[in-house]
Amino acid sequence: MPSQSSLAVPPGTVVTDEQKAAFAADLRKLRAKATKDLSMEDFDHLRKLERWGRICSLLGYGTAWIMPNPISALLISTANVNRWANITHPISHGGYDKIKGIPEKYTSKRFAQGRRRFIDWLDWIIPAGWDQEHNQLHHYNLGEDDDPDLLERNMEWLRSSKLPKWARFAVIAIFACVWKPIYYAQSTLRELRVKNAKSPEEAANVAFSFEARAWSPRHKEGREYWMRCILPYAGIRFVAIPALFLPLGVGAATSVLLTSLLAEVFANLHSFAVIVPNHSGDDLARFEDPIKNKNEYYYRQVVGSVNFRTGSDLNDFLHGWLNYQVEHHLWPAMPLSQYQKLQPQVKALCEKHGIPYIQESVFSRVSQMVGIMTGSRNMIVEKQGLVVNSEAAAV
Known part of the structure; x- marks a missing residue:
């Protein structure tokens, strides 16, 4: 998939304080409208994703006992990543706290807290x-x-x-x-x-x-x-x-163990690919000074983040909704379903105000990430709104 970044606004473009202020003003209007539109439909969307994850888990474990195999492992790992990225992540940010009538266990104050960690989100973390x-x-x-x-x-x-x-x-x-x-x-x-x-x-x-x-x-x-x-x-x-599978025999339990170990490797690889590239690449910025105001905050979330391909529930489910990284960093406490509506509007506002907006396939971004990790690529470095590393400025 070719880059979807705006050719009119290349990475490293200097953006004035006036541009940032106008951009932030439009974003506030967009956020106000999205917040007003929140409803139980947003929560129902979350529950649908939760069901998808549980189906993957049931199918994975329901077949893992037969013999160690990558299909069952992939189903288990997909459920694992879904629980972290699509369920825990937005809930922990308070993404559903403002929706009236949702069960308390889906609010940030209750989800995975105390003993509920073992029910809602048992992970290494x-x-x-x-x-x-x-x-x-x-x-x-x-x-x-x-x-x-x-x-x-x-x-x-x-x-x-x-x-x-x-x-x-x-x-x-x-x-x-x-x-x-x-x-x-x-x-x-x-x-x-x-x-x-x-x-x-x-x-x-x-x-x-x-x-x-x-x-x-x-x-x-x-x-x-x-x-x-x-x-x-x-x-x-x-x-x-x-x-739990011992009643089916030691072989069945051993098969589940081996499949679970393979699933853990898959879950690590999957989450690594959709999380780590979010803020790495020679077309993204890092910053040598702290944020000075809210306008600067909004600007940095865009030029320091990258989106992957977006557009459908299945695509977004497999990306862990991390393909909406720009919109998520602008408004962390927002339901996942709202990001689908906000993304094209945010992209249009970036072009309107001359803000670089990067969107590429996850595979292209993994390549960028590897370049940063190995040292063959360098990120853009900004200080007081100016690019200070000449190599990145030429990107």
Whole structure:
């Protein structure tokens, strides 16, 4: 799929404060109308996606016992990604909180909280850590040094390494297969620890994700990681669920275990492909200074994000609705169904006000992401609204 970015507004274009203000004013009107239009139809749409995920899960486990196979694994993994991306993600942002009459368990204050984690969203990731790392730090510091998911900075060790290109690709491939427990569980837990620290000194002493004490059961941080992230999920996914099939024989239970392990690899690869490229590429910006006002906030969400192909429930379901990354970053607390309506309008406003808007296939964006991770591509760097790296300015 060719790039759908506006040729009239190439990446790296300087946008004035006046343009940003006019753009923000139009976005506020668009948001007001969308908020007014919220209804139970938006919630019914979410429930439909939830049913799709449950059907995938039932079909996957319903056939996994026969023999280890990739079809059952793919169904299970699709259900896994759906639960995170299409259900937990928008609910945790409060996307359905303003719809009157929805069950309380679908509100951000109730969903996956406390013991409901084991009902609503059992994953490697702690819900409270996800809220702090993703909903707060990532969304409101996009592309800045305070963004915990700033890929170019996080991968500097690989970008500047002396490894040959093939070895860098191998590192990325292996990482993509296990990135949820290796990166996201650790990163979200770390940010939660920093938030809960009782003093600046305690916060500064919190272990970084790849320090030994963050992993080793001999240390407090490592024990917390294993007890809160790894053991609950692994115990249910790879022990309890396969054990349910023991009445059909040890072979059936073993088949479910092996299929579940393959499904976990698929779920990691799937989520990696639709999440990590969202804010990486030589046509997207990162920022050396903090946001100065709401107008700047809106601008940065657009030029620091990329959309994938959009348009239908099935397509969007498979993308985890992360193909509406621009619109989601503009308005995180919005039902998924509204993004489908808002996307063409936001794109038109970007062209109207001279704001670069990037939309390409997920496969093209994975290529861009790999380029950033290996060091063959560099992101646009902005400071005070100007591009400060000459290489990116020529994009």
